[in-house]
Amino acid sequence: MARRGRPDRDRPGLTRELVLRFIAENPSRSSKRDIAKAFDVKSEDRLLLKDILADLQAEGVIEGGRKRFNRPGALPDVLVLEIRSRDEDGGLLALPVGWDEAERGERPRLPVRQDRGSVAGIGDRILARIEDDEASGTRFARVIRVLEQRKSFELGVFRAMPGGGGRVEPVERRQLEFMIRPGDDKDARDGDLVEVEAAPRSRAGLPIGRVVTVLGSIKGEKAISTIALHAHGIPHIFPEGVLLEAEEAAAATMADREDWRDLPLVTIDPADAKDHDDAVHARPDEDPANPGGVVVTVAIADVALYVRPGSKLDAEARLRGNSVYFPDRVVPMLPERISNDLCSLRNGVDRPALAVRMVFAANGEKRRHDFHRIMMRSHARLSYEDAQGAIDGVPGRVEPQILEEVLRPLWKAYGLLAAARDRRQPLDLDLPEKKIKLDVTGRVEKVIVPERLDAHRLIEEFMIQANVAAAETLEAKRQALIYRAHDAPSLAKLESLRDFLRTLDISLERSGSVRPSHFNGILRQVKASEHESLVNEVVLRSQSQANYSAENIGHFGLNLLRYAHFTSPIRRYADLIVHRALITALSLGEGGLSRADEESLEVTAEEISRAERRAMAAERETVDRLIAHHLADRIGDSFDGRVAGVTKAGLFVALPAFGADGFVPISSLGAEYFHYDEVGHSLIGERSGRGYRLGDQVEVRLVEAIPLAGSMRFEMLSEPRQLPAFTGSHHKSRMRRPGRPGRPKNVGAKVRRKR
Structure with missing residues (x-):
C-alpha cells in the first residue's frame, strides 16, 4: 500500500521492481545499507527507500529485519541439512531439514562443500552456512560441523x-x-x-x-554385499563426471621418463587377478665391492600420472579411500579405465611406472636404493602357482627363458632377503586366510584355505622392502608423507596378556622391553601343542590396530623403524599420496603433491584409516551373511568348531570349514553356575571347575540362522573340560543371574542354565 506524501517513490533509479530484483540476486548482501549503497541513495532519498521496504514487508513480498531482507521462502544464513545424494560429478547434495513444502515450496537441493577437516557423507545431518558462488551465481552449503552420522x-x-x-x-x-x-x-x-x-x-x-x-x-546375486555397502555408506557407483574424466585420460608418453622396456620385469599375481599393478626383477650385482649381492627392482603402476590433485578422479579416490573386496564383487577405488587398463601392467604393453632399484648384500641387508620414473613393458604375466610350479620343476608352467633368466634370480634374491627377515624377526602369527568360492547364483560353493607358497612370500618381502625404501627416501628429503603405522601393544593389553600366559606357566618380558621377537618365542613354545591356537589368538588380540599417520611411530608388527605404503596406488589412496610425495621430492615431473595435499596429510590419514576400518567391517559382515544364508537350510546339523570369543554372555564359536562364527548363549551351557574368567578367557562351572576356553575345539549344533543379519545361534554338544580354578580376583568379571534384574554386579556372580 502506497504512503501519502510520497508520489515520487517509484521514480526511475529507485523502484520497487529494482529493489526486489536486487534482494533476489544478492541474498547474502541485501541489508538496507547494501541496497542504499547499490543504488547510490543520497540523504534525500533515504526516506523513500525506507518507505519502499516497509511497503514490501507489509505486503508480504519480502521478510527480514536489521541484517538483511529476503524473499519469502529464502534460505537463512545457517541451517540444518541432510545429505541425500550425489551429483554427476560426485559432489554431495543436501536438503533442508524441517522444510514445509506447503508454505515454502519445493525443498532446494544444495551442493555441499567441506574443508579437508570435515568428513560428512550421504545420510549425515550437518550444520551448514549458505554461501554464494560468485563464478556460477548459485548457492551452496559449507559444512560447519556434522551433527549426526548416518542415522536417517x-x-x-x-x-x-x-x-x-x-x-x-x-x-x-x-x-x-x-x-x-x-x-x-x-x-x-x-x-x-x-x-x-x-x-x-x-x-x-x-x-x-x-x-x-x-x-x-x-x-539378486550381489544382494548380500549390497547390504554391507549401504549399511556402511561405502560409495560404489562412480559419478558420470568421474567416469568421463577417466575415459578422457590419454596414454602416457616418454616425457620425464627413463626407458626400461628392455628390462624383463614380470608380474606375479593370483590366477584370477584383473589388474596388475606391481612387477619385479632381480639380477646378481656386478659390483666387485658387493660379492654375492643382488639388485632387486620393484616397479609400480604410475597412478599419479592420471589421478591429479584437485581432479574429480582424485576426489572420488579420496572419498573411497581404498578398494573393497567381497566374495561376489570388488568395489574399486578407481574406475576400470584406470585400474584395469591404463595402470594395469599388461604383458607386452608399454606402461608408465615408478620403480625402485634396491641393492642388497649377500647377507640380505640393503646397501642402497634409488627411485626412477620409467616406461616399462612386462615380459610375462605369471600366477603364484605357475611361478612356484616352475621353480619346483613342474614342466610347462613357464617358458624356459623366463624360468632361467627371471624366476631363478628372483628366488635367489628372495633367499637372501628371507634370511635378513628372519634375523629382523617380525611378528610371526600363524593365522591362515580363508577364501569363499561362490557358484553362478552367488551362493557359497565352498570355503578354502589357499596354500601359502614361497611365491607369495617372495612378492610380500619385495613389497615390504620397496615400502621401506619409499619412507626412507622421503624422510631423507624432508618431504611430508603418510606412514603405515603400527604401535606397540598398550600397557593394559600387555598386562592382560601377561596374566593369561601365567596360567600356562609362560612368562613375558616387562612392558618397556617387549619386541616382536618375544612374542615369536612364545609362539614357538606352544607350536604343535594343544594351546597353539589359543595363544595365537590371544597374542593377536593384544596387538594394536595398524593405521595411517602423518607422524612416524614405526611398525611394531614388521619390526621396522619407518614404513610407508607405496606398492598399491590402484587400490589404496595412501599409496597414491606416497607416489605424489616421491614425484615432488625427487623432481620426477608432473603429478606431484599439491599444497592442499601437504596441508591436509593428517586429516587425510585419519579419513583413509576410517575408510579401511569401514571396508574391513563390511567385508567381514558380508562373509557372515553369506555363510548364514548357506547354512540356513541345515538347522539341526552338527559342526566342528573352535571357541573364537568368550564374553559374559556366552561363547562365539567359529566354524573353520566355513570361515564364520555363531553364538552359544551362556544360559544354555550346563546345569550349574558359570563364572566368566576375563584373564583366562574362559567360562568355568562353579561346582565342577569344568568349562570352555578360547581356542577349544568343540562340536556344536546349529539351532538358528538369520541370513539377513548374518547371525547364527548354536547349541554346545561338547562336554566341558577341566580348567584352572576360578579365583575371584579383580580380573574376573561376573555375570548377573537371569531373572534377577535388580541384583548388583559383584565379583563372583553366577549364571544358571535356563531349563
Missing part, C-alpha cells in the same frame, strides 16, 4: 501387503521394523532391498516409514 535411513527388505504399502523387515537385529503406507513405497516390489526414512514416531504400533531408495531384489 534404515536398511531392510520390503514385504508388500494387499491394498498397497507394506512393511520393511530389518537386516539387523538391532533395527526396527517399519510399516509403509500406500504411496510411500516408491514402487518397491515384494522382496526388494530398500532404504527407509522414519516418520515421527506414533505412540502405538509399528513405526511408520517412507521408502527412500529401492536397491534391488534380495534374491
Whole structure:
C-alpha cells in the first residue's frame, strides 16, 4: 500500500521492481545499507527507500529485519541439512531439514562443500552456512560441523501387503521394523532391498516409514554385499563426471621418463587377478665391492600420472579411500579405465611406472636404493602357482627363458632377503586366510584355505622392502608423507596378556622391553601343542590396530623403524599420496603433491584409516551373511568348531570349514553356575571347575540362522573340560543371574542354565 506524501517513490533509479530484483540476486548482501549503497541513495532519498521496504514487508513480498531482507521462502544464513545424494560429478547434495513444502515450496537441493577437516557423507545431518558462488551465481552449503552420522535411513527388505504399502523387515537385529503406507513405497516390489526414512514416531504400533531408495531384489546375486555397502555408506557407483574424466585420460608418453622396456620385469599375481599393478626383477650385482649381492627392482603402476590433485578422479579416490573386496564383487577405488587398463601392467604393453632399484648384500641387508620414473613393458604375466610350479620343476608352467633368466634370480634374491627377515624377526602369527568360492547364483560353493607358497612370500618381502625404501627416501628429503603405522601393544593389553600366559606357566618380558621377537618365542613354545591356537589368538588380540599417520611411530608388527605404503596406488589412496610425495621430492615431473595435499596429510590419514576400518567391517559382515544364508537350510546339523570369543554372555564359536562364527548363549551351557574368567578367557562351572576356553575345539549344533543379519545361534554338544580354578580376583568379571534384574554386579556372580 502506497504512503501519502510520497508520489515520487517509484521514480526511475529507485523502484520497487529494482529493489526486489536486487534482494533476489544478492541474498547474502541485501541489508538496507547494501541496497542504499547499490543504488547510490543520497540523504534525500533515504526516506523513500525506507518507505519502499516497509511497503514490501507489509505486503508480504519480502521478510527480514536489521541484517538483511529476503524473499519469502529464502534460505537463512545457517541451517540444518541432510545429505541425500550425489551429483554427476560426485559432489554431495543436501536438503533442508524441517522444510514445509506447503508454505515454502519445493525443498532446494544444495551442493555441499567441506574443508579437508570435515568428513560428512550421504545420510549425515550437518550444520551448514549458505554461501554464494560468485563464478556460477548459485548457492551452496559449507559444512560447519556434522551433527549426526548416518542415522536417517534404515536398511531392510520390503514385504508388500494387499491394498498397497507394506512393511520393511530389518537386516539387523538391532533395527526396527517399519510399516509403509500406500504411496510411500516408491514402487518397491515384494522382496526388494530398500532404504527407509522414519516418520515421527506414533505412540502405538509399528513405526511408520517412507521408502527412500529401492536397491534391488534380495534374491539378486550381489544382494548380500549390497547390504554391507549401504549399511556402511561405502560409495560404489562412480559419478558420470568421474567416469568421463577417466575415459578422457590419454596414454602416457616418454616425457620425464627413463626407458626400461628392455628390462624383463614380470608380474606375479593370483590366477584370477584383473589388474596388475606391481612387477619385479632381480639380477646378481656386478659390483666387485658387493660379492654375492643382488639388485632387486620393484616397479609400480604410475597412478599419479592420471589421478591429479584437485581432479574429480582424485576426489572420488579420496572419498573411497581404498578398494573393497567381497566374495561376489570388488568395489574399486578407481574406475576400470584406470585400474584395469591404463595402470594395469599388461604383458607386452608399454606402461608408465615408478620403480625402485634396491641393492642388497649377500647377507640380505640393503646397501642402497634409488627411485626412477620409467616406461616399462612386462615380459610375462605369471600366477603364484605357475611361478612356484616352475621353480619346483613342474614342466610347462613357464617358458624356459623366463624360468632361467627371471624366476631363478628372483628366488635367489628372495633367499637372501628371507634370511635378513628372519634375523629382523617380525611378528610371526600363524593365522591362515580363508577364501569363499561362490557358484553362478552367488551362493557359497565352498570355503578354502589357499596354500601359502614361497611365491607369495617372495612378492610380500619385495613389497615390504620397496615400502621401506619409499619412507626412507622421503624422510631423507624432508618431504611430508603418510606412514603405515603400527604401535606397540598398550600397557593394559600387555598386562592382560601377561596374566593369561601365567596360567600356562609362560612368562613375558616387562612392558618397556617387549619386541616382536618375544612374542615369536612364545609362539614357538606352544607350536604343535594343544594351546597353539589359543595363544595365537590371544597374542593377536593384544596387538594394536595398524593405521595411517602423518607422524612416524614405526611398525611394531614388521619390526621396522619407518614404513610407508607405496606398492598399491590402484587400490589404496595412501599409496597414491606416497607416489605424489616421491614425484615432488625427487623432481620426477608432473603429478606431484599439491599444497592442499601437504596441508591436509593428517586429516587425510585419519579419513583413509576410517575408510579401511569401514571396508574391513563390511567385508567381514558380508562373509557372515553369506555363510548364514548357506547354512540356513541345515538347522539341526552338527559342526566342528573352535571357541573364537568368550564374553559374559556366552561363547562365539567359529566354524573353520566355513570361515564364520555363531553364538552359544551362556544360559544354555550346563546345569550349574558359570563364572566368566576375563584373564583366562574362559567360562568355568562353579561346582565342577569344568568349562570352555578360547581356542577349544568343540562340536556344536546349529539351532538358528538369520541370513539377513548374518547371525547364527548354536547349541554346545561338547562336554566341558577341566580348567584352572576360578579365583575371584579383580580380573574376573561376573555375570548377573537371569531373572534377577535388580541384583548388583559383584565379583563372583553366577549364571544358571535356563531349563
